[in-house]
Amino acid sequence: MEMDGLEAFHNVLVIAATNRPDIIDPALLRPGRFDRMVEIGMPDQEARLEILKIHTAKRPLAEDVDLAAISKRTDGRSGADLANVTNEAAMLAIREYVLAGRPQEDDEIAKYRIESKHFEEALKKVKPSKKEGYGKFAEFA
Template identity: 55%
Template sequence: REVFRKAKQAAPAIIFFDEIDAIAPVRGSGVGDSHVTERVISQLLTEMDGLEELRGVVVIAATNRPDIVDPALLRPGRFDKLLYIPPPDLEARKEILRIHTRRKPLADDVDLDEIAKQTEGYTGADLEAVCNTAVMLAIREHIAKSKSPEEAKKNAGNLKVYRRQFMEALKRVKPISRKELEMYKQISEEFARRLK
């Protein structure tokens, strides 16, 4: 209620619910505390359908499981548009990798174009995880090579993230499977048919 009140006061505003499936799963599905779930969904519906029009307030939600979002939220006037966002293409992956390595001390042997070519099917979050994993591997290696924590700290400015760490990160961070990707496409198509 408070979020909607503040958004109305600050309009124009956007309310964004990330992972709406965790907040408002299908009632009676056994996901979450049923009484809390009922109250949350009821409150969302009340605010979205409220007597006071949400003038200047846009409500957006994201999920990777639209199949378990309570159907009452997907009716016209609520979350009535569905956008399926597929994994990024090659150019988008390059840009995502650039963004997540912008302030990282990359060694000269790191080729982001090469990494982008090897990451088909990876989402933006997957690519971020690859970058973070490579950095953590580099930090661990730097500490292991140092004689003491003080030496590691003193030489932290020399730390670099090498290609080998990215290659190891790619082994550890896997994209969603083709099967899952197909499932999301089918769910998207099904919702698109329902909302027409």
């Protein structure tokens, strides 16, 4: 492989990642520059469920929280989007607890749970990130 202005190198492996494919310089994509590009798309329902499980593993969830149902409603959201939803749900629960004037001793706070209503509100507040530019390079993938 040879890049403009650089001497030829052999056995060079370039691995790169971006969440902004729309701003990749087209000169990098000219024929002969890279052998292949691999696009990792949005997670499917099963993957979203696993992502939600990871991001809620150490969080106190109420029994009414159905992660499978949430995963079905979050099509088109990335792993980062799902992390934002879980963080927002946690913040909503904490805010509710504090504003209700509840005791703030550690043992009392530990009893509080993130409820389904917190996820509902978080899903309304946290919009999916824009996916502009995704699929633009599908012919290379």
